[in-house]
Amino acid sequence: MNAEERIEKARERVIEALSKNMDLYGVTPSIGRLYGILYFNDGPMTLEEMSDALGMSKTSMSTGVKTLTDLKMVEKTWKKGVRKDLYRVEEDWYETFSEFFCIKWRKGSDMNLAAIERSLTELQAVIADEESSEEVKAVAQKDIERLQQAQEYYHWLNRLVDAFETGEIFNHIPRKE
Amino acid sequence: MNAEERIEKARERVIEALSKNMDLYGVTPSIGRLYGILYFNDGPMTLEEMSDALGMSKTSMSTGVKTLTDLKMVEKTWKKGVRKDLYRVEEDWYETFSEFFCIKWRKGSDMNLAAIERSLTELQAVIADEESSEEVKAVAQKDIERLQQAQEYYHWLNRLVDAFETGEIFNHIPRKE
DNA sequence: TTATATATACAGAAAAAACTGTACGAAGTG
């Protein structure tokens, strides 16, 4: 095996591992490999180059790159004189990690907190209602306690996200040992 | 709308929000709703009760509950005199959160680090090889640098996982404000 | 042990997602 092939194989191994673990980011192995190709490529790539490299349609590259861009893992760049769109990976993986989980966690947190708050209000109304029986009130009370616990958890999650967004997390868990 | 219905609706809203956000945990909305049902139920449930509550087959409940158990979100319990398997949610969401992400992150980290280490060794061999041209060596060198950066990142991720596993994270981001 | 209840393996049906090729609109060029 010559040197070029050995390098290629070394890349292939890492790309394969990468793409297998990208499901953590909710990304299919195909898109994972796309990311891997972009990761090892010197400089940005066009949709056509990706298409050639992976043997997949340009349409798939377009949607794949869109997914990765939405996840802030890839960004569009621009080079003078080049008409085609160019894309490159966000090289800072700490940033990629934070961006991804912050977006997801914050979204989940917001949605669930909103639902919880509305439901808490309603349950409190049930308890305040003169017509509610004692049994019903007890059920409502139990749900309220459950939801308050959940609320506390989501507030914690929000603070965790804050720590990632501000970079404060790196004071606690430093980048280098 | 009577009180029971209002409570039911309050639960429904939260379950819906929960299940929509469970894709973060790589779980389908169906299984998310199953989790929600278990979450609000007082005491553990049998497969049959889940089946009735969701209007889905018992087979689906069996596989769904297995998924949730693997994720440590649900656990099997036992009650004297009850022959059926009983399941209940892990109530501590901090624990659920940590368990899930630690398992996933650690797995990804291990796999990728293993691939990276093997490839690094190979690339170093390419550089050491007398027969390699200067251009090839430069490419290998560039890849080595990339992989070393990745390695550093994964070491950080491992330390982050450690902080969750030991509970040290709660010293930095306390559960209550 | 037998009778009975319970959970899961498996095959097939239904639903969802991934992927492709074509077509069309937008953007750049002469």
Add this chain to the structure above:
DNA sequence: CACTTCGTACAGTTTTTTCTGTATATATAA
């Protein structure tokens, strides 16, 4: 302007996943 090139919307196809019903294995009680 006309002409070319590029990216993506869309429809259709293939692949994968989800879900169900049946059949079988396992466990419990008498």
